[in-house]
Amino acid sequence: MDDKTGKTDVSIVIPVYNEEENVQPLHESLSNVLGPLGRSFEIVFVDDGSSDRTMEELQVLADRDRAVRVVSLRRNFGQTAAFAAGFDHARGDVIITMDGDNQNDPADIPMMLEKSKEFDLVSGWRKDRKDGMFLRKIPSRIANWLISTVTGVKLHDYGCSLKAYRHDVIKNLNLYGEMHRFIPALASWYGISVTEVPVRHHPRTRGESKYGISRTIRVILDLITVKFLQSFSTKPIQFFGPVGLLSGLSGFFILSYLTLLKVLTGASIGGRPLLLLGVLLIIVGVQVIGMGLLAEMLVRIYHESQRKPIYYVKKVIGAMGDRDQ
Numbered sequence: 338m339d340d341k342t343g344k345t346d347v348s349i350v351i352p353v354y355n356e357e358e359n360v361q362p363l364h365e366s367l368s369n370v371l372g373p374l375g376r377s378f379e380i381v382f383v384d385d386g387s388s389d390r391t392m393e394e395l396q397v398l399a400d401r402d403r404a405v406r407v408v409s410l411r412r413n414f415g416q417t418a419a420f421a422a423g424f425d426h427a428r429g430d431v432i433i434t435m436d437g438d439n440q441n442d443p444a445d446i447p448m449m450l451e452k453s454k455e456f457d458l459v460s461g462w463r464k465d466r467k468d469g470m471f472l473r474k475i476p477s478r479i480a481n482w483l484i485s486t487v488t489g490v491k492l493h494d495y496g497c498s499l500k501a502y503r504h505d506v507i508k509n510l511n512l513y514g515e516m517h518r519f520i521p522a523l524a525s526w527y528g529i530s531v532t533e534v535p536v537r538h539h540p541r542t543r544g545e546s547k548y549g550i551s552r553t554i555r556v557i558l559d560l561i562t563v564k565f566l567q568s569f570s571t572k573p574i575q576f577f578g579p580v581g582l583l584s585g586l587s588g589f590f591i592l593s594y595l596t597l598l599k600v601l602t603g604a605s606i607g608g609r610p611l612l613l614l615g616v617l618l619i620i621v622g623v624q625v626i627g628m629g630l631l632a633e634m635l636v637r638i639y640h641e642s643q644r645k646p647i648y649y650v651k652k653v654i655g656a657m658g659d660r661d662q
């Protein structure tokens with residue numbers, strides 16, 4: 338790292354939660370790979386409120402190696418929050434994320450760095466994944482297919498933590514929930530270039546996995562949010578409007594039909610289920626359109642109060658000279 342500017346070429350961001358046996362070997366293998374690269378680097382460990390000796394182990398590394406920085410969170414906030422904390426503290430032009438359990442292999446980093454000269458985001462693909470078949474690999478395959486289809490950003494392995502980002506991809510991004518795996522989809526909104534490279538993967542030999550099958554459900558819920566943000570975040574009425582109109586109009590036609598029936602034939606319509614359905618559809622229609630209008634106001638408040646544009650400029654050329662954004 339350059340001490341004067343605080344700038345560095347590469348930041349490695351690693352969230353760790355109860356990985357006491359893993360941090361030291363990981364630091365060693367990382368140093369072996371990064372040292373010979375001839376580029377300045379920092380290793381940012383984020384201790385996500387570990388309750389074992391992880392923090393003590395990290396302290397030893399930070400005392401010994403000036404490239405190591407440790408961000409210690411007050412409690413266990415989850416992997417997404419840990420990544421977000423790491424991004425906020427990372428100063429590199431390229432930011433590489435990986436797991437702290439030695440399942441990702443630092444040996445892939447030079448190749449990813451090379452690729453990141455060309456692409457804004459380089460995503461690892463654990464082609465030969467070393468995890469359990471039924472509880473991990475099959476649910477993950479279905480989830481990856483679903484996320485690719487719904488978001489339109491085609492990746493084989495959204496869940497792989499080993500990724501390389503250009504600094505500006507990350508700095509514009511706010512993460513919530515379990516969103517770290519959706520960064521490629523979220524960032525696609527900015528118009529970034531994404532590529533995928535096969536990477537090595539090793540079985541976990543120390544410590545325990547922090548997740549079970551329940552993650553699949555959380556991923557699907559987050560997917561709904563991401564799809565909505567990706568498609569309608571600046572025009573919510575375009576999502577709510579058609580649903581509301583369809584419901585309201587159906588209700589209108591049903592009630593018109595019943596009214597005509599009553600007026601023309603004098604038939605009794607008071608006890609008909611269709612009457613209830615018509616009323617329900619109109620109420621739902623009005624509510625949904627109202628929600629769309631409220632969302633439109635929220636969009637304006639969100640963007641205008643924070644001066645967030647609804648577009649991203651790559652560069653401006655012309656009389657004032659070239660200017661990268």
Ligand code: UDP
Nearest residue numbers: 352353354385415416419436437438546547
């Ligand atoms: N992790 C974290 N906070 C959590 C859960 C996990 O920082 O609440 C870290 C964990 O220490 C590891 C990485 O996230 O470095 C991936 O976790 P894990 O290996 O358990 O996930 P898996 O590889 O089994 O999907």
Ligand code: MG
Nearest residue numbers: 436438440541
């Ligand atoms: Mg793991």
